Amino acid sequence: IYAPLANRLGIGQLKWELEDLSFRYLHGDSYKQIARQLKEKRTSREVYIERVIDLLQAEMARHGINAEVSGRVKHIYSIWRKMERKQVDFDEIYDTRAVRIMADRIPDCYAALGCIHGLWQHVPKEFDDYIATPKANGYRSLHTAVLGPEGKVLEVQIRTRQMHEEAERGVAAHWAYKEGGATGKVEDKIAWLRQLLEWQKELVDVADPGDMFEEFRSEIVDERSYVFTPDGKVVDLPVGSTPLDFAYHIHTEIGHRCRGAKVNGRIVPLNTPLHTGEKVEILTRKQAAPSRDWLSPHQGYVTSSRARNKIRQWFRHQDREENAHEGKLMLEKEFARVGLQKVDLDELALQFNLHNEEELYAGVGAGDLRLHQVVNKAEVLLRGAKPARPVTPTLRKPAKPTGKSGSDVTVEGVGDLLTSIAGCCKPVPGEAITGYITKSRGIAVHRKTCAYIDRARSERPERLLDVQWQGKPSDTYLVDLMIQAWDRQGLLRDITTVLANEKIPVTSLNTRVIESREQAEIELQVEISELGDLSKLMALIGQLPNVFKVGRLKG
Numbered sequence: 001i002y003a004p005l006a007n008r009l010g011i012g013q014l015k016w017e018l019e020d021l022s023f024r025y026l027h028g029d030s031y032k033q034i035a036r037q038l039k040e041k042r043t044s045r046e047v048y049i050e051r052v053i054d055l056l057q058a059e060m061a062r063h064g065i066n067a068e069v070s071g072r073v074k075h076i077y078s079i080w081r082k083m084e085r086k087q088v089d090f091d092e093i094y095d096t097r098a099v100r101i102m103a104d105r106i107p108d109c110y111a112a113l114g115c116i117h118g119l120w121q122h123v124p125k126e127f128d129d130y131i132a133t134p135k136a137n138g139y140r141s142l143h144t145a146v147l148g149p150e151g152k153v154l155e156v157q158i159r160t161r162q163m164h165e166e167a168e169r170g171v172a173a174h175w176a177y178k179e180g181g182a183t184g185k186v187e188d189k190i191a192w193l194r195q196l197l198e199w200q201k202e203l204v205d206v207a208d209p210g211d212m213f214e215e216f217r218s219e220i221v222d223e224r225s226y227v228f229t230p231d232g233k234v235v236d237l238p239v240g241s242t243p244l245d246f247a248y249h250i251h252t253e254i255g256h257r258c259r260g261a262k263v264n265g266r267i268v269p270l271n272t273p274l275h276t277g278e279k280v281e282i283l284t285r286k287q288a289a290p291s292r293d294w295l296s297p298h299q300g301y302v303t304s305s306r307a308r309n310k311i312r313q314w315f316r317h318q319d320r321e322e323n324a325h326e327g328k329l330m331l332e333k334e335f336a337r338v339g340l341q342k343v344d345l346d347e348l349a350l351q352f353n354l355h356n357e358e359e360l361y362a363g364v365g366a367g368d369l370r371l372h373q374v375v376n377k378a379e380v381l382l383r384g385a386k387p388a389r390p391v392t393p394t395l396r397k398p399a400k401p402t403g404k405s406g407s408d409v410t411v412e413g414v415g416d417l418l419t420s421i422a423g424c425c426k427p428v429p430g431e432a433i434t435g436y437i438t439k440s441r442g443i444a445v446h447r448k449t450c451a452y453i454d455r456a457r458s459e460r461p462e463r464l465l466d467v468q469w470q471g472k473p474s475d476t477y478l479v480d481l482m483i484q485a486w487d488r489q490g491l492l493r494d495i496t497t498v499l500a501n502e503k504i505p506v507t508s509l510n511t512r513v514i515e516s517r518e519q520a521e522i523e524l525q526v527e528i529s530e531l532g533d534l535s536k537l538m539a540l541i542g543q544l545p546n547v548f549k550v551g552r553l554k555g
Helices: 002-008 012-026 028-040 042-062 076-086 106-119 161-176 184-205 210-220 243-250 252-257 305-316 320-338 345-350 357-366 371-383 451-459 491-501 531-542
Strands: 067-072 098-103 121-129 142-147 153-160 224-228 234-238 258-263 266-268 280-284 419-421 433-437 443-447 464-466 477-486 506-514 519-528 547-552
Touching: 002 012, 012 028, 012 076, 028 076, 042 067, 042 098, 042 106, 098 106, 098 161, 106 142, 106 153, 153 161, 234 243, 243 252, 243 258, 243 280, 243 305, 252 258, 252 280, 252 305, 305 357, 320 357, 320 371, 320 531, 345 357, 345 371, 357 371, 371 531, 433 451, 443 451, 451 464, 477 531, 491 506, 491 519, 491 531, 519 531, 531 547
Parallel strands: 098 153, 419 443
Antiparallel strands: 067 098, 121 142, 142 153, 224 234, 258 266, 258 280, 433 443, 433 464, 477 519, 477 547, 506 519
């Protein structure tokens, strides 16, 4: 946290010290190896640098440039990072030999640069002008690399004394030169710190305290996307941000009223990742009307904790009855989609320190509780629930279970009985299940809603047993899905891409095109380890263009 923060504030000296100290303890062997190599070459390097300094001092004086020349030691972590990035050895890192020129004025910096390029040959692609284009943290300097004496590559940094103070001491350095307050980049940095404190206050009431760290981390890392508003203003966002993140970054009310977005003049879904250089225009409605779907992590509408918290605040301020009603609909829909049956909602509410199911519904509707959190808790509760009948045997997994035939189920009383997952409905851990005593295959485990079990209740009730999931399953389970979509080119490719990205194994796939209705039906069998993975997969497939229904095949 602290080294990137020091970098964001432009405090170079503190950043280097923190990085080297951290590197020493996290990667001790690499640190010692580089330190040893630096020490072994120190004498020859110091003699070489002294020669270069004398040459440059004489050249600066000959051209009437008042400047101070000194040697610079590259810090160890920076050397290691360059070795890793370029996949080279220590001997191929050239900027361990470096000098720094500090002039009085900016014109003197460029004059010194001309002198250096006149003395020695410039190394192509090794020049950076951070004076004309400062870094995001305010760092300013000229960087160049030349073939110095003896044909050795030499790095040269040129800056004013004020730039050097800012680079070494960051924000505090400005008051050594200017009194009366901060300006320019310094003001931006202080404003950023104030904004960070405001976000911290906003996040106090959020159920997940990790959001504060995630927001902090995303704001100080180097990877950013720079997009444009319609009038050409640059907006700095974390990589992976969406048009909704952009809208809430511009203004909370614009985010609340967002109904669509254009990227480079084309209408795109609100969960489209933005890339540097794109122009973003937000389409708004008259009244604020955020969607609760925006809070779903599976659908990827917002990636920043700040935007997510603003949406939660909006729903929290809405009428409690409306929140409870909406939350009930959302929860029932999610439970039905993943196949959870007969969940004790009052018991589930206690898991979140709530008093009853009404508070649970209101929490979901207001956005304080995330759907995947509630579903995961419900799955754990169902797996650990007591069986309905008190006198039944205990059923264990076979000695060598597999993902397709073994099951993590228990029935009180009898041990070491063969069990298998029913092929007709293929239950997944967390779903309500029933055992059926077969003639030759031991106990077949079905979903309670399976059509085969419905018939058995009236025709062969004596063969039914109450079973339950035990522990956390380590196997995978086969699940049959039905995907219905308007037929289009590339549909199957997009579905298989989602499966590949989520690393979901596919055991079978059948496609049927109904030409009269221009529809496609895809039956898919996948291996799933838990309900959370199934819920996320169905949500991602449901977001694909032209897909209008994704569901479990009925047993």
